[in-house]
Amino acid sequence: MSIRWGILGTGNIAHLFASDLQLPPDATLAAVGSRAQERADAFGDRFGVSRRYGSYEALVADPDLDVVYVATPHSKHAEHAAMALEAGAAVLCEKPLALNAAEAETLIATARRYDQFLMEAMWTRFLPVMADVRRLVQEERALGDVCLLRADIGVVQDFDPEHRLFDPALGGGALLDLGVYPIAFAFDLFGPPDAVTSSAVIGDTGVDEQCAVVFRYDDGTQAVWQASVRADAGRTCVLAGREGRLRGTRAWWKGAPFELTRADGSTETWARSFEGSGYQFEATHVMRCLREGRTESPVMPLDESRAILDTTDALRAEWGVRYPDESPSTLRSS
The missing domain is CATH 3.30.360.10 (Dihydrodipicolinate Reductase; domain 2)
Known part of the structure; x- marks a missing residue:
């Protein structure tokens, strides 16, 4: 069964991740969300994404997503990751997990309260x-x-x-x-x-x-x-x-x-x-964790992200x- 991804954000890192997400056979890029509909549409056109949302709130409200990749600036990581967790999606959040340890603690507590998977996208660790x-x-x-x-x-x-x-x-x-x-x-x-x-x-x-x-x-x-x-x-x-x-x-x-x-x-x-830029390896790891019923990664655990x-x-x-x-x-x- 394919894992259905949503990408929150349409900047450069989102483009790289979306391109590499085409490499694992069990990954489907199902939706994208941006602050502007035209950017979501342009991203969707480039990567063949049918569901395109003009707000982040609309993206995380999509009931057919298994996991959301948060690709916004550092200052918004904790806010947007929490939004997706509270909407019922697993989250792969770009590094750093938050701006500071206090934000990270709150975000980690949210993931654990909702019993949802959360991982910092320290992609180099999975190469x-x-x-x-x-x-x-x-x-x-x-x-x-x-x-x-x-x-x-x-x-x-x-x-x-x-x-x-x-x-x-x-x-x-x-x-x-x-x-x-x-x-x-x-x-x-x-x-x-x-x-x-x-x-x-x-x-x-x-x-x-x-x-x-x-x-x-x-x-x-x-x-x-x-x-x-x-x-x-x-x-x-x-x-x-x-x-x-x-x-x-x-x-x-x-x-x-x-x-x-x-x-x-x-x-x-x-x-x-390897093909692509290398982001497919962390995506593959996340999908393996989801299939195993994990709520955090044994390779990039949440307590380590907070300690960093x-x-x-x-x-x-x-x-x-x-x-x-x-x-x-x-x-x-x-």
Whole structure:
């Protein structure tokens, strides 16, 4: 039986997801919702979607949807995900799950109250090459005891105060848009850090445009990462231990090949090519969870999504970055 999807939002990420949703044989893109009917119609024309709604409320009210993919700006994730949950649909919500941990807690409570599936769309975690990384590091221990993760992620974005990356009202900044990838990578392999140190460059609109962060763990492990909307930082990562290192090439979070170098100097490369942009893997995982009757993912659990936001809250508190309507007490230091 095919799983029927609705997409809430019609921006770039919604287009990428809709395109990849054509790849799993058990997925049907049944409906789309936008704030404007003409955008919903244009999206529907492009992807062959028959049910097109000119409001988000109308989309989630569609009784024939199994799951809604929330693809709106960061600042609306919690509101729109809750709307879909309360209407009786499962939800895959774009990352970050919410603007802050307080919003995430409320949203998670809503999902649990309605006994509905909810997952943050940390799509990179579901890429085939990332399963290889976890196997090599955690199961085969190809690197021995891993003691260092270094990851860079950056883009060059021309300054525009109305662009979502620079608009605090939309949850702009490098941290929530890009930094969440190395954060989630570190959490996946090592869990939440025991201590955090950081530095950030705050732009004219009050959002973080560049940041450098060190996670320290009590066992001596460090995760060192940078995120930037000012510079192309190379977009590489390295995992290192006493027995070798694993290097992710350019665009590591998008499924680029990883190269393993062992202590004896021998090398191996893992390349797991795939069709599309890679969003089909998280969609397939969600559909598997729904068929198994799960209300959350064992790969991207809700408590981890909230803990990641605890970390980003603490970083923003240190930098003095707050979004509109956030009180100082909302950002809890870790």
